Amino acid sequence: MKNQKRKVISRVVRWAVLLTLPLTAAGIVRGVKAAAEMLNNPETSRQTFSEVSDNSESSELKGADLLSGEMVLSKGYGVYAETTKGEVRLMSPLEMESENPGEKPYPEEWTKGIEIVRATYGRYGGSTYFDLDGGSQVNNQSTISNDTLLRESRSAPDFTISDTNEPQVLLYHTHTTESFEPFVRENMDANFNYRTTDETKNMIMVGNAIQAELEAKGIGVIHVTEIHDYPSYNGSYGRSRESIIPILEQYPEIKVALDIHRDAIAGDDFASQPYVEIDGKEAAQVMIISGCDDGTLGMPNYMKNFHFASSLQRQLEGDYPGLTRPILFDYRHYNQDLTTGSLLVEVGSHGNTLEQAQYSGQLIGRSLCRLFDEMREQS
Numbered sequence: 324m325k326n327q328k329r330k331v332i333s334r335v336v337r338w339a340v341l342l343t344l345p346l347t348a349a350g351i352v353r354g355v356k357a358a359a360e361m362l363n364n365p366e367t368s369r370q371t372f373s374e375v376s377d378n379s380e381s382s383e384l385k386g387a388d389l390l391s392g393e394m395v396l397s398k399g400y401g402v403y404a405e406t407t408k409g410e411v412r413l414m415s416p417l418e419m420e421s422e423n424p425g426e427k428p429y430p431e432e433w434t435k436g437i438e439i440v441r442a443t444y445g446r447y448g449g450s451t452y453f454d455l456d457g458g459s460q461v462n463n464q465s466t467i468s469n470d471t472l473l474r475e476s477r478s479a480p481d482f483t484i485s486d487t488n489e490p491q492v493l494l495y496h497t498h499t500t501e502s503f504e505p506f507v508r509e510n511m512d513a514n515f516n517y518r519t520t521d522e523t524k525n526m527i528m529v530g531n532a533i534q535a536e537l538e539a540k541g542i543g544v545i546h547v548t549e550i551h552d553y554p555s556y557n558g559s560y561g562r563s564r565e566s567i568i569p570i571l572e573q574y575p576e577i578k579v580a581l582d583i584h585r586d587a588i589a590g591d592d593f594a595s596q597p598y599v600e601i602d603g604k605e606a607a608q609v610m611i612i613s614g615c616d617d618g619t620l621g622m623p624n625y626m627k628n629f630h631f632a633s634s635l636q637r638q639l640e641g642d643y644p645g646l647t648r649p650i651l652f653d654y655r656h657y658n659q660d661l662t663t664g665s666l667l668v669e670v671g672s673h674g675n676t677l678e679q680a681q682y683s684g685q686l687i688g689r690s691l692c693r694l695f696d697e698m699r700e701q702s
Contacts, residue, residue: 411535413685416528416677417505425520427553429502436513437589439504439674441596444608444648452649455633459640460649465615472652475626476633481663482578484695489576490543492691494533494583496526497563497658499550501585504596504676507605511594517587517673520553524677529670529684530583536688542695545570545577564658571661579631579664579691582657585680586610586672596674599645606686607671607679610648611636614655614667622656627663635666638694643686 452460453469455476463469484491500518502525504511511517519525527548534544549566552559563582571577585607588595597608613632616622632650640647659665668687671680 411539411685413532413535413681416523416681419523419528421521421523424523425550425553427500427518427520429519429521429524430512430515433505433515434513436511437591438593439509439511439596440593441507441598443599443645444597445645447649455637457637457641458644459636459647461633461636462649462651462653464651464653466617467615467652472629475629478630478633480631480634480698481624481627482631482698484542484578484699485576486699487576488543490545490574491576491578491695492537492542492544493547493567493570493574493577493580494530494544495547495549495563495567495580496530496551496584497559497582498552498556498584499527499548500525500553502526502673502677503585503607503671503680504674506676506678507596511674518553520550522548526583526585526670528677529585529680532681532684533581533583533688533691536685537691540692540695542692543576545574560656560658564661567658567661578662580658580662580666582665582667583684584667584669585675586669588672588674594674595672596676596679597648597672598675598679599643601643601646601682601686604682605676605679606643606646607675607683608648609639609646609671609683609687610651610669612651612653612655612657612667612669614657614659615652617654620654620656620660622660624663625659628659628665631664632666634694635690638690639687642690642693646683646686 447460447462451463451469453463453473454460455473461469461472461476463472465472500520502517502519502521522528527546530546530548534546537544547563547566547570549563551562551566567580571580586597588597598605599608600606611632613625613629614620614622615625615629622628629650629652632652636647636650655667657665657667659667670683670687
């Protein structure tokens with residue numbers, strides 16, 4: 324693909340949960356996402372952790388009837404970005420208007436719901452956490468020892484970046500419709516489930532920000548903008564898998580496949596807005612998920628993904644201190660068997676704003692460019 328193809332007590336308790344017990348938030352996230360995805364297929368707890376293994380010829384993997392039309396790929400960034408003196412400038416998501424917002428448009432009116440608690444997650448404690456070289460962290464939820472993972476984290480990624488016009492990065496969104504707050508405020512909306520088919524207000528917008536930075540540096544990108552989680556959320560991993568396998572077969576130069584999501588950190592009466600200020604702007608904090616395999620998930624090369632995850636985590640945190648939350652290393656599949664550079668990236672939570680998430684997309688893109696430069700030099 325050529326480069327021109329570019330698109331009071333309760334508050335104290337909440338703060339204690341958010342700032343002193345971060346693992347609780349991670350558990351909430353796991354429960355929310357796994358419960359929703361597995362609602363119609365409750366099986367073992369291990370399967371719940373991994374959401375959908377996608378290893379069997381289940382009816383969900385054959386869900387082509389839920390796909391609408393041909394595969395939707397980004398045709399370029401167009402009016403959403405301009406490059407001045409090498410710097411990509413993006414239009415605010417609040418200023419973007421979709422030509423076709425779809426069946427579930429972004430709200431125009433808002434009601435008052437649960438409280439939003441703004442928090443910057445710092446250093447995590449506990450036996451499951453360990454430090455990577457350079458100060459970032461890993462949350463190890465596997466039976467592999469922290470010492471073993473630390474040694475593995477020092478390995479270089481198991482692929483290199485080439486000087487080619489062919490695409491080397493694939494961006495896609497299993498949960499495409501995940502969305503965010505319109506702006507910083509005290510309460511979330513009571514009626515909005517923070518999902519929209521409007522591509523200027525969902526995860527496609529974040530993917531576009533990553534894409535713009537990569538393409539500005541001459542890195543070929545394919546951005547899949549097919550909606551995989553609407554009208555049906557259940558089975559979305561099977562549908563995203565069906566989307567990306569033909570692309571990986573057609574473009575063997577693709578080394579990196581990033582599934583861009585957003586998190587959902589919340590309690591019964593509050594939602595978190597994990598943010599950090601970088602260069603005078605607020606960015607949504609980011610979490611990488613690198614799945615591992617106990618022999619039941621069909622991912623024999625999972626440690627190679629972890630090598631890349633560790634390199635990207637160090638790059639992000641070195642470039643933008645405070646941007647990352649610890650890598651989650653856990654028994655999860657998430658289609659990470661398809662390349663040795665396959666990761667899931669959680670950009671903020673539903674309590675974050677559109678602009679915070681878009682800015683984090685830009686920062687991820689910039690760090691990827693720097694990391695790829697280093698990997699190109701090693702080739």
